[in-house]
Amino acid sequence: MPISTETQHDGLSILSRFSEVRRFTEYLMEPLEIEDYVVQASPDASPMKWHLAHTTWFFERFVLTPFSPAYRPYDPRFDHLFNSYYETVGKPFPRSARGWLSRPTVKEIWGYRQYVEEHVEKLLLDNSTPLHSVWPALEIGIHHEQQHQELMLTDLKYNFYVNPLEPVYRECASRQARPNTNNSFEWETFDGGLVEIGHDGQGFAFDNEGPRHKLWLEPYRLASRPVTNGEFLAFMEDGGYHEVSYWLSDGWTTVRREGWRAPLYWEQIDGEWYYFTLSGMRAVDEREPVTHISFYEADAYARWAEKRLPTEAEWENAFASCKIKGNFAETRYYHPCADETGGVESVYGDVWEWTASPYVPYPGNTPLEGALGEYNAKFMANQMVLRGGSCVTPASHIRPTYRNFFQPDKRWQFSGLRLAEGC
Amino acid sequence: MPISTETQHDGLSILSRFSEVRRFTEYLMEPLEIEDYVVQASPDASPMKWHLAHTTWFFERFVLTPFSPAYRPYDPRFDHLFNSYYETVGKPFPRSARGWLSRPTVKEIWGYRQYVEEHVEKLLLDNSTPLHSVWPALEIGIHHEQQHQELMLTDLKYNFYVNPLEPVYRECASRQARPNTNNSFEWETFDGGLVEIGHDGQGFAFDNEGPRHKLWLEPYRLASRPVTNGEFLAFMEDGGYHEVSYWLSDGWTTVRREGWRAPLYWEQIDGEWYYFTLSGMRAVDEREPVTHISFYEADAYARWAEKRLPTEAEWENAFASCKIKGNFAETRYYHPCADETGGVESVYGDVWEWTASPYVPYPGNTPLEGALGEYNAKFMANQMVLRGGSCVTPASHIRPTYRNFFQPDKRWQFSGLRLAEGC
Amino acid sequence: MPISTETQHDGLSILSRFSEVRRFTEYLMEPLEIEDYVVQASPDASPMKWHLAHTTWFFERFVLTPFSPAYRPYDPRFDHLFNSYYETVGKPFPRSARGWLSRPTVKEIWGYRQYVEEHVEKLLLDNSTPLHSVWPALEIGIHHEQQHQELMLTDLKYNFYVNPLEPVYRECASRQARPNTNNSFEWETFDGGLVEIGHDGQGFAFDNEGPRHKLWLEPYRLASRPVTNGEFLAFMEDGGYHEVSYWLSDGWTTVRREGWRAPLYWEQIDGEWYYFTLSGMRAVDEREPVTHISFYEADAYARWAEKRLPTEAEWENAFASCKIKGNFAETRYYHPCADETGGVESVYGDVWEWTASPYVPYPGNTPLEGALGEYNAKFMANQMVLRGGSCVTPASHIRPTYRNFFQPDKRWQFSGLRLAEGC
Amino acid sequence: MPISTETQHDGLSILSRFSEVRRFTEYLMEPLEIEDYVVQASPDASPMKWHLAHTTWFFERFVLTPFSPAYRPYDPRFDHLFNSYYETVGKPFPRSARGWLSRPTVKEIWGYRQYVEEHVEKLLLDNSTPLHSVWPALEIGIHHEQQHQELMLTDLKYNFYVNPLEPVYRECASRQARPNTNNSFEWETFDGGLVEIGHDGQGFAFDNEGPRHKLWLEPYRLASRPVTNGEFLAFMEDGGYHEVSYWLSDGWTTVRREGWRAPLYWEQIDGEWYYFTLSGMRAVDEREPVTHISFYEADAYARWAEKRLPTEAEWENAFASCKIKGNFAETRYYHPCADETGGVESVYGDVWEWTASPYVPYPGNTPLEGALGEYNAKFMANQMVLRGGSCVTPASHIRPTYRNFFQPDKRWQFSGLRLAEGC
DSSP states (O other): OOOOOOSSOOHHHHHHHHHHHHHHHHHHHTTOOGGGGTOOSSTTSOOHHHHHHHHHHHHIIIIIHHHOTTOOOSOTTHHHHTOOSOGGGSOOOOGGGGGGOOOSOHHHHHHHHHHHHHHHHHHHHSOSSOHHHHHHHHHHHHHHHHHHHHHHHHHHHHHHHTSTTOOOSOOOOOOOOOTTOOOOOOEEEEOOEEEEESOOSSSOOOGGGOOOEEEEEOOEEEESSOOBHHHHHHHHHTTGGGOGGGSOHHHHHHHHHHTOOSOTTEEEETTEEEEEETTEEEEOOTTSBOOSOOHHHHHHHHHHTTOBOOOHHHHHHHHTTSOOOSSOGGGTOOSOOOOSSOSGGGOSSSSEEEEEEEOOOOTTOOOOSGGGGGTTGGGOSSOEEEESOOTTSOGGGOOTTOOEEEOTTOOSSOEEOOOEEEO | OOOOOOSSOOHHHHHHHHHHHHHHHHHHHTTOOGGGGTOOSSTTSOOHHHHHHHHHHHHIIIIIHHHOTTOOOSOTTHHHHTOOSOGGGSOOOOGGGGGGOOOSOHHHHHHHHHHHHHHHHHHHHSOSSOHHHHHHHHHHHHHHHHHHHHHHHHHHHHHHHTSTTOOOSOOOOOOOOOTTOOOOOOEEEEOOEEEEESOOSSSOOOGGGOOOEEEEEOOEEEESSOOBHHHHHHHHHTTGGGOGGGSOHHHHHHHHHHTOOSOTTEEEETTEEEEEETTEEEEOOTTSBOOSOOHHHHHHHHHHTTOBOOOHHHHHHHHTTSOOOSSOGGGTOOSOOOOSSOSGGGOSSSSEEEEEEEOOOOTTOOOOSGGGGGTTGGGOSSOEEEESOOTTSOGGGOOTTOOEEEOTTOOSSOEEOOOEEEO | OOOOOOSSOOHHHHHHHHHHHHHHHHHHHTTOOGGGGTOOSSTTSOOHHHHHHHHHHHHIIIIIHHHOTTOOOSOTTHHHHTOOSOGGGSOOOOGGGGGGOOOSOHHHHHHHHHHHHHHHHHHHHSOSSOHHHHHHHHHHHHHHHHHHHHHHHHHHHHHHHTSTTOOOSOOOOOOOOOTTOOOOOOEEEEOOEEEEESOOSSSOOOGGGOOOEEEEEOOEEEESSOOBHHHHHHHHHTTGGGOGGGSOHHHHHHHHHHTOOSOTTEEEETTEEEEEETTEEEEOOTTSBOOSOOHHHHHHHHHHTTOBOOOHHHHHHHHTTSOOOSSOGGGTOOSOOOOSSOSGGGOSSSSEEEEEEEOOOOTTOOOOSGGGGGTTGGGOSSOEEEESOOTTSOGGGOOTTOOEEEOTTOOSSOEEOOOEEEO | OOOOOOSSOOHHHHHHHHHHHHHHHHHHHTTOOGGGGTOOSSTTSOOHHHHHHHHHHHHIIIIIHHHOTTOOOSOTTHHHHTOOSOGGGSOOOOGGGGGGOOOSOHHHHHHHHHHHHHHHHHHHHSOSSOHHHHHHHHHHHHHHHHHHHHHHHHHHHHHHHTSTTOOOSOOOOOOOOOTTOOOOOOEEEEOOEEEEESOOSSSOOOGGGOOOEEEEEOOEEEESSOOBHHHHHHHHHTTGGGOGGGSOHHHHHHHHHHTOOSOTTEEEETTEEEEEETTEEEEOOTTSBOOSOOHHHHHHHHHHTTOBOOOHHHHHHHHTTSOOOSSOGGGTOOSOOOOSSOSGGGOSSSSEEEEEEEOOOOTTOOOOSGGGGGTTGGGOSSOEEEESOOTTSOGGGOOTTOOEEEOTTOOSSOEEOOOEEEO
């Protein structure tokens, strides 16, 4: 599948989009101390300075190097240090050792960012290279940086969480639900039949979102909102973490090995449940969507509730036409909200929703040519698809066809679930 | 999905089927020394005596205990020792420690088998319990024992393989292809469209095979035979195990960690390739289907060949009406054969074929009630489906709808691949 | 240090000694089922059939191969399979995989033993090789087989222990203490000063026991008997396993990682303590020496008791002149005894006593030449010395200068402790 | 052994000593970027900011808390964060996670240091507490901080080493040997006999250095200088890392597992050997003492050279009366020097010398009372003694009786060896 690109671009408008995304990265880093950029508390939670450098390396490697013949790398050694996993363009520095590097300093990395930005700007404005050849990789780079904006917040949350000092990223008021909110949910029915999902090639999409293709769906129902903390607490209080029959075999092994008895970041203090947020420790709000659960926990909850998870096709078929609005990174809560309204009108944002679908290629899918083909395709094993974006996803990054994916035991993302059932 | 059962059974015909399967287990064990029953060279490769006892425990636990009120267990401690993974009916003895148990002796286990068989016989013939209530669990038990017949041979092969003395299970001549065999293959084309797959409930099937359901297939082609050793050697010689771009990320990690450079059981001696078989070491026959490869290797081969693996729906849609004949356990080669004919007329047997499909429930699927629901359902994560049966599968055990499943890094099964492509 | 050898040997008397030891091995194996020879429940607990073959290999490798030019190995592949750790004479088969080998069968291994014995016999009687050149290696081989007699019993105990069926090796009555036994102990005082320890070269000793050398000891006291189960229970009941201040740092790490709260083989049932013995489960006898404790536990107990462990020099200086009598393998209890008398008259047997001394070479020590130098010398790191022999040591195997050694976390040997203090 | 303390102290002179040591810590940190304080590239190599805080915590915990009743901790949570391993005064934060903590910031830790210093100053000068009661713990704290000065440099070296950018700590010229230096060494002979070693209680010593005690030494010889890089290269070129017979069993296992083929920090580039130093990569200087080798490598080298390592008693008996001068941290080379003179006149500094002695208590030794007893005593298992101090040891920190100790596989300290032999 050739990647879809928007037509009719001029250098200035591209540059403006590029700048906007780069500035948002800077905004996200504003509250940090230099030390906060360095640490990596798990192989999954990369250091902030690595994210800053890697997103910049992406433009250097895939835009400047191929399209700007006179470009001279800022530091040739960065090509090794800040390559994440592109094996076909070099030897990536080991992921789990990213937190061992005190150098380059944060200041140097900001310098690297500026240097590369200036060269991208020059490339876009000097007319020596046709924009239509630069744009595909540049556009991916912009979306790539947005992906990492989300990862920066999820990784920072984890890196702060392991610290007994419980650092606060930003003091954000949580959005209060109206006191008399009716917190129940509706079942929405969908007819199914021979439907189509997947990206049709109009506008940007990652290579794993297409091609648009037919599939058959039996009639089904979806809950009008994700499962809440209150509902998940009922599962916990009913012994959900201790009853083997709710769990997939691999899930049960994980529960016992890790000693899970609540979502990640939850802590029980004097009988009350609290969780760590990017604004510090807070009492659990029962009306918010539950988050920081693994696929295994989402699946076990659904089995306990005598329902199931939706497939990604059911999800997309139901919500493709919904407006993309909701609680995203730009809302600046950095935490799911207790929603007043619910309903399929607000399916995007708040929490990524685990689906029942393993992450595999769509029929007829072809990855991008060259190293960028490694972006998505090589992870198509042992991962599950999540849909809808979260409270730390940039709003302009999400699409109805967007396929996020993680291993079924991961919990550090803002991941939740929505119930489904057959008709 | 209620499990399908055959109608109109009388006790004698059931008993005859039961006996036939039990006798075949005994036949398979005939060549063994007592010591051969004891060892377990990996967590996957259970001891033979464990298989003998576990398949017997299955009848005790799911047939005699519920349906024969007067039945007194042979030894109550066996319920712990020989439970494989049924967490809801007790605490299974740890899988990786099965090879630590010298007792009960092989002789005692044969006694256990006889004791349970006599009680099953009594239950079937004394008319105190209606056969239609006994039959569903008994039928599963019979198919369960057939599954373990296959596992006994695959596990024995592994347990012999680690031994530098290279023990021979049975001296079997390999089936010779006719010298002038044309070893090329054809592409068979299938129209796809709105098709149905899955078991329709007529006759026996495992609970994961149904319900029969609609799905949409784009037109596709399948190779008329599995990939051969000769073809796989070409991949190896082309550097397939050393070129990252052919591999899924998890596959590449596995290749490097395990040092894979050939299928399991292959060894290079003075530049020539040999493999260990149940009849000892042999020179690799290039015309045979390649086997003992993981999903990762199957997938990498397909990418190298610029093709792909079929989905399980494509496979079943193509071959559902083929006659089930081929090289099975009863053929007594215990090794894939260099086939003279090929073609879709002989798709069953020889090697299990990895598909591109993760093992997930079919739409509308419901596992069996109670502990037998653990049989298949709880493994629906991180595994891939294989189709078609192998040279150590009992012929009467396989069906067009049969879904075998293993983790993508497993190689000790007789697993191979067939190429597919879109039209 | 040249190994000491007895002078004036004739072939017949040597053969008689050789036969006597070989027959005792056979006696020890008598109660076993074939399956009992095969299993290995931990890397430490080798299969019985491996012990039988390895002790035979030792004679083949170090006696027949060098001294019997016409000797043809029973099976050349055994040189790899049954080499324990002699890296300079080949590549030993991995220790932790000894339990993966079903072949050679037990019967074949008995055949191997007989074959090698006949050739040793021929070598001793046919006068073609001078006995004084054969004898040093043969004598080591005899003592080596005695070492393995002890290991066979300790390993068998462990391999039986992991089996929920609790197999019994031999039904042995425990020796009853006289009812009115006074179970207290005395402190024996030793002057120390400039003393000598180590083997003087008269008669057989391992190469690690010499040379005899001077050292200075401050005056000290030793308990007249080892610590008993009753005393160790007091430590346990006083929270000994939960109080960090009694433990070496590595010991505390081990206690927490392994979850230790009692010696190996102990189990609490309805508030009472039992232990697994070679005669099955028994209630703990408080008057017996405590056994199956690690160095860490011995050391922690001594610190709790406000005493210390003796050094090996203190031990040998105190007990070198004591008669070697006590509860050994020949007593056929295979378990420490509740002793009626105590006192330094019975310091040998019952339990190996952990000392405070790391296992290092004596001043001026030289290992044997060649591969036999690997016998003891290469283990002189990270191990502690034990003294005195145990209830499964052959009586004729022990000497006052005998240095046994194990890693400080090992518990599967019959290891206990004796208290010491300064004056 | 009661810890020895210097008599006749007044508050001002104590304060001056305290300040001097604290200032040297600051000097050592001067070249660092903030990021350099944060990282921890192995569990052994703690972050610089952790060292700064921990050495301060030591004074807070063992001086201010017990002796300054009005003292209010800077931040009570630091008692958990900066406790290294004192289990009896709280729960230490896990060692391997020290590099996960971005907070407190470096600036806050400098604030913590100042706060505690001011309170120590006040305590020393305000006469409310008798100095003789404060001094013992304060004196240990001063020596403790010196120990960490050495660790800061060794840990920083490791943390810089893993970084492909090869950061330079300080550009230090290496001391050049005079061109015509005779680099051979002499054998110094010592009579031995009944000698005494250990600290006699006059002046400061750690609790593991006493009591002074008698022991017997056979006559022996020591090399007049440590083994050089040139000599060690000869061992390497003779296949030392590949020949099993030179190695202890645990050492050989380590060599193969870790793939060692040279000392830590060595790298071969185009056939030439280089090593990473605190001043960057440099060509190996053959005349310098070899360093960054494990005990296993030191022991293997000695065996290859047909010599042995000295015991710590031999070392101390030989060098107790030598003047303490040489290449220490104050010399500011931070690297061993190619020495012009050699001889027993300069045995201190340059490299810690592995001895043949396991780290065990001296006869009659008693650890300090209370938590400070954990300082040294609980590590007396599985470690080997090193003597003499290194090029990063503060000169005033070393003593003839000083016993350093590390596990035999550790290489990140400046550790080398000196040969010994019997007479």
